[in-house]
Amino acid sequence: MFRQIVFILLLFTLVACKPPEDKNQANVTNQNSSIKARVEVPENPKLGLQTLSVYLLEDSKALSGASIEITGDMTHAGMVPVIAMAVETETGLYQTKDFEFTMAGDWILTTVIKTPSGEKITLEKKLSVAGN
Amino acid sequence: MQPIREQPRGFNLFLLPGIKQLIRWKYSRFLFQLPLLILSIFVIIDGFTGRQIAPRNVATASVWLHYRGFVVIALALFGNAFCSACPLMLTRGLSNWLKKLLPRQFTWPKALKNKYFVTFFLLAYFFTYEYFDLWASPWLTAWLAIGYFSTALVIDTLFPSGTYCRYVCPLGNFNFLYSSASPSQITAVDHDVCRSCADKPCLQGRYSAQTKPTKLPLQTNGPQETAFIPLTEIKNNNGNGFFPGCETDLFVPTIQSNMDCTFCFNCVRACPYDNVALSIRPPFWEWLKNPWARRGRLPVMIMGVLLTVYGLMNAIAMIPPYYSYAQFVADSLHTDSELLVLSLFFLGFAVIGLSLSTIFAVLADLAGGKGFKPKIAFMRWGYVTVALGFGFWTAHYLFHFLTGALSIFPIFEHFFAYRGFNIDPNWRMSQFVPSKWLFPLTAGISTLYAFLASFVAIKISLRDFKDRGVLAMWPMLIYILIFAVFGVWILAQPMEMRGTIFQPSF
Numbered sequence: 001m002f003r004q005i006v007f008i009l010l011l012f013t014l015v016a017c018k019p020p021e022d023k024n025q026a027n028v029t030n031q032n033s034s035i036k037a038r039v040e041v042p043e044n045p046k047l048g049l050q051t052l053s054v055y056l057l058e059d060s061k062a063l064s065g066a067s068i069e070i071t072g073d074m075t076h077a078g079m080v081p082v083i084a085m086a087v088e089t090e091t092g093l094y095q096t097k098d099f100e101f102t103m104a105g106d107w108i109l110t111t112v113i114k115t116p117s118g119e120k121i122t123l124e125k126k127l128s129v130a131g132n
Numbered sequence: 133m134q135p136i137r138e139q140p141r142g143f144n145l146f147l148l149p150g151i152k153q154l155i156r157w158k159y160s161r162f163l164f165q166l167p168l169l170i171l172s173i174f175v176i177i178d179g180f181t182g183r184q185i186a187p188r189n190v191a192t193a194s195v196w197l198h199y200r201g202f203v204v205i206a207l208a209l210f211g212n213a214f215c216s217a218c219p220l221m222l223t224r225g226l227s228n229w230l231k232k233l234l235p236r237q238f239t240w241p242k243a244l245k246n247k248y249f250v251t252f253f254l255l256a257y258f259f260t261y262e263y264f265d266l267w268a269s270p271w272l273t274a275w276l277a278i279g280y281f282s283t284a285l286v287i288d289t290l291f292p293s294g295t296y297c298r299y300v301c302p303l304g305n306f307n308f309l310y311s312s313a314s315p316s317q318i319t320a321v322d323h324d325v326c327r328s329c330a331d332k333p334c335l336q337g338r339y340s341a342q343t344k345p346t347k348l349p350l351q352t353n354g355p356q357e358t359a360f361i362p363l364t365e366i367k368n369n370n371g372n373g374f375f376p377g378c379e380t381d382l383f384v385p386t387i388q389s390n391m392d393c394t395f396c397f398n399c400v401r402a403c404p405y406d407n408v409a410l411s412i413r414p415p416f417w418e419w420l421k422n423p424w425a426r427r428g429r430l431p432v433m434i435m436g437v438l439l440t441v442y443g444l445m446n447a448i449a450m451i452p453p454y455y456s457y458a459q460f461v462a463d464s465l466h467t468d469s470e471l472l473v474l475s476l477f478f479l480g481f482a483v484i485g486l487s488l489s490t491i492f493a494v495l496a497d498l499a500g501g502k503g504f505k506p507k508i509a510f511m512r513w514g515y516v517t518v519a520l521g522f523g524f525w526t527a528h529y530l531f532h533f534l535t536g537a538l539s540i541f542p543i544f545e546h547f548f549a550y551r552g553f554n555i556d557p558n559w560r561m562s563q564f565v566p567s568k569w570l571f572p573l574t575a576g577i578s579t580l581y582a583f584l585a586s587f588v589a590i591k592i593s594l595r596d597f598k599d600r601g602v603l604a605m606w607p608m609l610i611y612i613l614i615f616a617v618f619g620v621w622i623l624a625q626p627m628e629m630r631g632t633i634f635q636p637s638f
Contacts, residue, residue, distance in 0.1 A: 071559055073185060073186075073187040073188065074187065074629045075185075075186050075187075075265070075267075075268040075629060076186060076187070076196070076267050076268065076532075076629045077186045077187045077189075077192045077193035077196050077197045077267065077536065077539070078187065078193060078196075078197035078532050078533070078535050078536025078537075078539055078562070079187065079535060079536060079629065080535060080536070080562045080563055080567070081187065081559050081560075081562060083559060083560060103626070103627050103628065103629060104452065104626070104627075104628040104629075105627070105628050105629030106268070106629060108185050108187075110185075124185075131452050131626070131628050
């Protein structure tokens with residue numbers, strides 16, 4: 001009987017399973033960090049080449065010299081990701097030149113920022129891309 | 133029990149070096165199940181605790197991309213390998229233990245002993261897939277895996293073993309249906325051996341040992357004790373103990389179809405005369421023998437036609453015209469309920485698909501001079517639709533597989549990186565073939581099966597209509613042409629991977 005009760009209790013614990021809060025699910029960095037980052041995409045993004053912008057601040061001052069890679073994934077597993085580097089166009093502003101939305105639909109942008117001091121920050125942004 | 137029938141006589145794959153010994157080994161199936169069991173554990177862990185981004189999670193990528201791709205490749209090139217390796221059946225130990233706690237063994241209701249119930253289950257599964265965007269949700273995919281394990285456990289605890297595979301499992305029945313396209317099948321090596329076999333161990337199981345025990349286990353498909361066959365009578369002895377027979381009630385020398393065959397190879401292990409073969413056959417062999425007229429009958433054919441229809445819908449739901457038309461339907465009905473619009477689409481596709489396949493089948497029968505008998509015509513020509521359906525599912529699943537097969541490497545790297553390991557996944561690793569190859573490959577596969585369907589239609593018409601066969605085949609050839617053109621048109625459309633008609637998948 002004891003084993004049956006344990007088994008049923010184990011089944012109940014499964015019911016409690018739900019997805020975790022994603023560590024990266026934010027478009028701006030943690031409030032406690034001295035580094036603030038914001039990813040901007042054009043309003044109503046469309047298929048084709050799009051300029052994505054990343055604003056980077058450290059202690060409220062524009063942060064120069066960071067390395068930024070942006071990866072775009074479709075929500076369906078297996079679609080080829082789009083990966084582009086954002087280059088610094090002015091102090092604290094980094095922009096992509098060759099990021100292309102290759103398909104209409106739901107996208108997830110993952111921005112990985114490596115600061116000159118070696119700190120690594122990951123941001124996530126979800127958006128829908130309209131077809132032509 | 134059905135009479136012994138003509139079976140394919142191609143090369144016996146068990147004659148390849150080491151294969152027979154491996155398959156007859158008592159624990160061989162566990163060996164096959166182990167990789168998918170390990171994968172299931174990764175699916176559940178990453179689905180619940182991993183990053184909730186479908187392309188970066190083991191749950192969504194392995195289930196909706198790799199598993200489905202490998203399923204159609206295996207079915208097309210070998211057989212029902214994924215039922216053979218199904219880890220759900222590893223719940224059998226626990227279900228056997230739980231059975232002892234039950235006051236009695238229940239019998240699966242007679243009304244459900246057909247493929248109607250599982251066809252409904254399959255459609256519910258496809259509906260759930262679209263409505264809840266399962267492909268975009270790692271945690272729901274993990275729940276789905278748990279749901280499969282739990283259902284298998286509950287069904288096979290309450291009812292006889294094999295009930296889940298035969299009457300409930302949507303994945304298994306997809307595999308059963310499309311293993312009709314496979315180039316291999318279980319057969320008897322020598323039918324005379326089967327004729328003289330009294331105990332039918334391939335069906336009912338056997339117990340073998342040096343001496344007969346006082347109590348024997350029950351037959352796999354019957355109420356009596358299983359046969360005791362002393363070790364001295366076993367050809368190519370493969371061990372002591374109980375060897376179960378076919379849990380889906382297939383008697384080896386009567387098999388003309390892979391329907392309900394899980395490739396568990398119980399029959400191979402149970403046969404005391406080592407008289408079971410895995411024979412190579414042409415992939416159209418089964419469609420020309422009309423085996424579902426004897427086993428499964430109308431419900432199986434309806435399942436076959438509906439699977440073809442939902443194969444089309446599954447792909448159409450990823451292209452822009454679908455969203456435009458869905459929006460048009462929603463606007464016309466003044467609704468923003470996706471439940472309603474999706475239900476109408478499912479219903480509409482089912483009605484149109486079943487109607488068209490029946491209408492063309494009846495036209496073919498009429499052209500051949502058989503008269504107006506829709507059910508008979510539907511059963512006769514349904515295999516043509518099944519062939520078309522398999523071609524289209526294969527093209528669709530391979531599109532995704534070839535687009536992202538290599539992503540399995542960075543996804544597993546990410547599994548560990550997410551948990552603190554110092555690994556930098558290479559996300560550029562994804563495509564198996566260049567993008568420009570995708571349309572020619574998928575359209576080519578779909579077209580290849582359209583040719584195969586044409587061959588089946590021609591052979592059926594010449595078989596059943598003799599001289600009038602040249603007339604009877606034409607409605608079906610036109611039907612195949614329409615399907616093939618429509619299929620290639622779908623494959624040629626740009627994909628649009630939106631979550632739902634009205635809102636994104638996040």
